[in-house]
Amino acid sequence: MKKMLMGATALAMVGGASYAGGIDRSGQGVNILFEEGNFAQITFVTVNPNVDAVPGGPISATPSAFDVAQNYADFSLGYKHEVNDKLDLAIIYDNPFGAHVDYGTTGGFLDGGLADVETNALTALAQYQLGNGFSVHGGLRLMEVDGIINNALGELDISSDFDLGGVVGVAYEKPEIALRVALTYNSSISADLSGTRAERDGSNPQARTATVDFPESINLDFQTGVAPNTLVFGSVRYVPFEGVNLTTVDGQWVNFQDDITTYNLGIARRINDKLSLAVRFGFEDEGTKPTNTALSPSTGSKSITLAGTYQLSEHLSLSGGVTYAKLGDQFLNLPSPPLPAGSRYDYRDSDAIGVGLRIGIQF
Template identity: 75%
Template sequence: MKNMLMGATALAMVGGASYAGGIDRSGQGVNILFEEGNYAQITFSVVNPNVDAQPNETLAAVPIPGATIPAFDVAQSYSDFSLGYKHEVNDKLDIAIIYDNPFGAHVDYGLNGNLLQGGMAEVNTNALTGLLQYQLGNGFSVHGGIRLLEVDGVINNSLGLLDASSDIDFGGVVGVAYEKPEIALRVALTYSSSIAADLSGTRSDNDGSNPAARDLTVDFPESVNLDFQTGVAANTLVFGSIRWVGLSGTDVNTVDGEWVNFEDDVTTYNLGIAQRINDKLSLALRFGYEAPGTRPSNTALSPSTGSRSIGIAGTYQLNETISLSGGITYAKLGDQSFLLNNPLLPPGAGYDYQDSDAIGVGFRIGMRF
């Protein structure tokens, strides 16, 4: 049951809920460590958020000769890709390597010369994590390792255009787990440290003119994952997770000013159930909740706050070696607002983001050796 259901539970987590947590994307999971034997997986997901910006009452009242203030979708679709390989060295020691895209941002407020609009951000990250897991006995194990992070991004707002990238920076991972295989019970607690990414690039005018060199450091947040599962009946598994991300204090600052600032930590809860239908097919259903944060938003990178989501997934076992999994998530994103920092506008002018949602789909190929 364990092997059949793990793929379905993992893919039920994929999708739109990850959009709500600011820049948090992959969830930095380590569940591949608990696959039996030698195992490899490839995962691809696409998230399509819909976040419409509507002018608030103050902004709508601003007279603009010959123009209307438009509503527009600020959120951009994005995709994530991950690879994982787990190797069983012996009955005590396992090793794993994971490549993923743990953080990111894709928002576009339009760059059409309108003083009431303007700005975009695209932030991409690549991470490589190496892990060891050691069995202590009596169901207990410890795991830990190192995470390498590479970052590149472009931010275009009222401060100008910032284009920067990093070399490779380092962070740590450490955790503990307890398993009772006869009832498919597992509880795993994992801490990932923050990573200080040293970036270099240029700051220029919005059109790219007058470039000047800029160096900056961005602290990508620490996090804690609590993952759990247990069998509750024949071929039935209850699973869930709690993820805390220390986003507060994550900012992007240069001598030109503060480009990005997050004030809220983010906690996301998931609870689901998985069922093996037969020897080939298993299905999973998952519900998620993310608590709302500050309103109005303290950064244009978070045009929503909080979420409620539902995800479904299935795994089909082609043969003893290869499994195929697919999942879809729908997330209702919490309302948010954003105040424009523009001296030509009255205080309180800005946009409201309401009735936002996101859909995510994911696919995974797993292979045992």
């Protein structure tokens, strides 16, 4: 029962993280450490956001509304090895952060503006059982960044090698009631970037360097049995994005204004020997309005996720989940001059749909 419910809750949590905080993608979870025995998983999530930029004020007539958020997909791998009854080891590949915004060739003020940023991370973890239900876990994370940003400063094509961060946490479990509480701290990672800055049409490229401190974060994950074959589960994730910025000699390309706290609460139920289902609700507070960047066109969210796990065999499971997120309205004041005073873009009636699949293999 435990491994079936774990699969359903894992997909519910993955779906919820997929549009949290604008650029927060994987949620940097460590739940694989709590799987039984030796365990491997392959997870794929695709997200289709819809965020329309609607011209307002003196420019409300042209251009018409256009969708600026781009579809994206995240992929992760994980393997956990039980060394003995005290020590477990795990390795995780995921995409912790990303940005996918494109203003296209609309003829508007932000014509051609875009951000296409990807991260890849490899995390090595160990968990040690202290006894009486308590355990500690921790390890190292390597992360690289690759991306393009095009805005009024030009076009920046920049990337990093792998840079190092750390993970440390503590957990308490009471298996007889399926209780688990885990607190995990992920350190910040200072990414040393290098690449080129060109004109917005790609001409006249010049070498550039920058350093971006990707933020630390704290994850609180919990679950408990509330009835036979039934779990309540949830999480709180806090990421202090405020002040995280990308700056070169040309100016400040991106500067985040708000810390992000994301809340999730759900319930999972074993239906029979093969099938478990879960539902999860998510909430994220709205941040500062207006936004200070065209690359952050929504703030806050409310979401619902439906997920399930089907046990294909004793050692193989397939999990799937669908998330619908209502994204909070945002607006951006446009510079005056060159535009008339009061010109703005309104981002409203925005939402996102995420679909996730996980294959779990028990050894």
